[in-house]
Amino acid sequence: MSVELTTRLLEPVRSVLGTLLSPLVYVAETPYLLGGEVGEVVATRTLLLDQNKELERRVLKLSKISMRYLNLLNENATLRELLGSQARLPDEALIAELIGVVPTVNTHQVVIDKGADSHVTLGQAVIDSQGLFGQIVEVDQYTSRVLLITDKDHAVPVQINRNGIRSIAGGSGRIDRLELENVPVTADIVKGDLVETSGLGGRFPQGYPVGYVDTVVVDPTASFAEVIIRPTAQLDRSRHVLVIFTNPGEGS
């Protein structure tokens, strides 16, 4: 036990055992995988039509945003060139499906269906459609394990989107909250501020939303303010997530 907690010698052992046991994870997930299939088969016509309309609306909205995004991307690249700083390359993403949840209470980890055969590596960031989800902590052959940002062991370097104040968002062990660590009582953080990854430390790419500030408790006698964040990612609902492949040479 202590060998594993203090060194990384046992990682290959874990990965081999995990690969051998991945069929069990799939079997345990079959009710949900089947449930999804059956739901698609027996969905009523009106439901499908509604869904279709909703999706069309969203495609329209998103394509408008993406047109604007392309424009901004070009503009940004030109400006960066003018400033003489390195161009930022877009990140690539791999779509993965959630196939299991680690059952231990107080541990926020999930299993996804992409592993070493899809070139997933240790430490990659994982997002869902709303925001930062977690990071890869174990890679098996066909599956890998993701540590969610709310796990008590997890922390992510962040900044406030409004004014760039840097901090670290640590997991609280509860699925709906994160805590900013070591924030001075004088820091300009108010309820509703968007918190995003700062990219410092190099593990998480910059600029993915982490959450919104929920409460700020300033006790003048304490050395640090207590800042609670509500994560934007749907940590207990999302079934599809993206594994981010950060391009080497990214800098700012």
Place this chain on the structure above:
Amino acid sequence: MNPARGGWLILASLGCAMVLAIVHLPETWPQWLGWLRPEWVSLVVFFWVMELPHRLGLISAWLLGLGVDILYADPLGLNGAVLAGITYIVWRFYERLRMYSVVQQASVVFVLLLASEAVRMVVRDLAWDRGWTWGIAVPALTSTLLWPIVYRVLQRFRLQFRVE
């Protein structure tokens, strides 16, 4: 008669226990229900060691525990040690346990599982600073309540397929 008869049943029951151990509830259900999860693997190991102590030994219990570690994302070796501990104690007293009524067996199950949950909690606290809680009594209790059912079902299968 073939002495290694019916090994598949032992393996199948252990496989089922491991699947039951990681099946998760729908996401919309309250999270505290997770505390009620019985220790399926420990129950099944308890049964097989009590009934067939010559088939399931310390080494196999330890290897099985390694698998449970992977599924639970625990430090490698924790569940191995716990299951080996249960196996040793049951193996030591299996003749007596067989003579007990199901209720008496259930009380032994409760004590053993409470002790193993306590070991898990201490190790997890040392490893990840998870803190101590009385919540560990809940899985031990639900497992105890399920023991009569697990016992009847497995005994039925064991006699049906004459696993010896």
